[in-house]
Amino acid sequence: MKEQLARNISIYRKERGMTQEELAQVLGLSPQAVSKWENAQTMPDISLLPALSRTLKVSIDKLLGYVSQDRTITIYEEEYKTQEYYWGTVPNQICYQVLQSMPPIQHIKLLDIGCGEGKDSVFFARNGYDVTAFDVSDAGIEKTKRLADQFGVHVDVFKADILDYRLESNFDILFSSGVLHYIKPDFRKEIFDNYKQYTNQNGIHILNVFVNKPFIAPPPEKEPNAFKWYSGELLAYYQDWYIKDSSEVVFDCNSSGIPHKHAMTKMMAQKISALD
Template sequence: MREQLARNISIYRKLKGLTQEELAQKLGLSFQAVSKWENAQSMPDISLLPELSRILGVSIDKLLGYISQDKPITIYEETYKTKDYYWGTEPNKVCYQVLQLMPPARHLRLLDIGCGEGKDAVFFARNGYEVSAFDVTDAGIEKTRRLAEQAGVRLNVFKADILDYRLDTHYDIIFSSGVLNYIKPEFRTEIFENYKQHTNEHGLHVFNVFVHKPFIAPPPEKEPNAYKWYSGELLTHYHDWVITDSPEVIFSCKSTGIPHQHAMTKLIAQKPPA
């Protein structure tokens, strides 16, 4: 918990545009105290948490690394509670590209960000990767575990919110499909830097984002916590990596039973040697 709290204080302080000295002044403390919190050398006194929460504009639960249960973050929390797998169990086509580009001929660690019901995470585990995966939905995590059990594979699946969770261990492959639109624009640079820093040399990032196009109607899903991306925006975070593939596609979808279209940017980028 100490390390999670340390990261969160630093993250939300910077998002508020506060220096350590400014935060300390608001709390009536020395900047050394704040520095020790952010370096996980000490923790704030419990009596300071309400005021710290107010100043940083985030709940105490989130500061401590817990996800609030008072309301669902995504519409899929309810959708995933059905017996059937909403997205099916066949892996995303880009999963096969990962197999081609970085086959598990040696021990490779892979993280699936926003694994949903687990179809891609389980596919990777079945093919020999050491897989960790997280999602914000309890129902999705449960279905991921069930699918893994049916496939006879092990994976580390846990609950986390993409806005709050930061990596503290290295991976060879970081994968995410259909989830990065939940990252607020002001969080993106910091989050992607965290992902890049915790990727091994020659490692891959395999991502896609839905991009805004004025000639495509908004999707019928009413996602209150999804945010727009624009053509080329994802690439700006990888100017210092090797871009293996980055197409933009428009495709038809019937996920809600209502035919509609999406525009999507896909990215496969490789970390160069230091």
């Protein structure tokens, strides 16, 4: 818990645009005290938690890591509450790239980051991968479990916010489709450093991200927690990895019932040890 609380204090302090010195001043403490919290050297006294919660504008439960959100993050929470699968149950085409690049001929741990209703997670589990998945939507998690049960496979799925969650154990494959725009620019380097650190040697990341283009109109969905990416930005976080595949595509979409277009960067990168 100490490490998670330390990380959360740092994350939410930065979200408020506060320095360690400014947070310390509000709480009547020394900057060194806040620094020790964020380095997990010490923990705040329990009597300080209400003031810390008010200052950072986040619940005590969320600070301590007991819940993944205290406000609506995604517009799809309501969409996922229907009986039907909003995105269908056919896996994303890039799932087949995973099968080709690292087939499950041995035990392979795969993490689906932002699994939505679980169509890709369940596809991977059906093909023999050891699948862990998370999403911020309660309805999406329940539908992932339901779909896994329908096909008689297991997916270790749990609720987490992509901004809060950090890996603490290793995976062979990290997969994410249509989710990374929820990561605020200020947190991208830290989050991708964490993802890379907890990837096994020769492991792969298969990711895509919507990119901003001046000749494509903004999507009709009004997502308050979506943040722009730019061409080449995703690749910049993997300059020390082997880029097995990278492309940028423009495609038609009708997800909201209103025809529109998206531009998307797709990337597959592999972790390879440096030469001595």
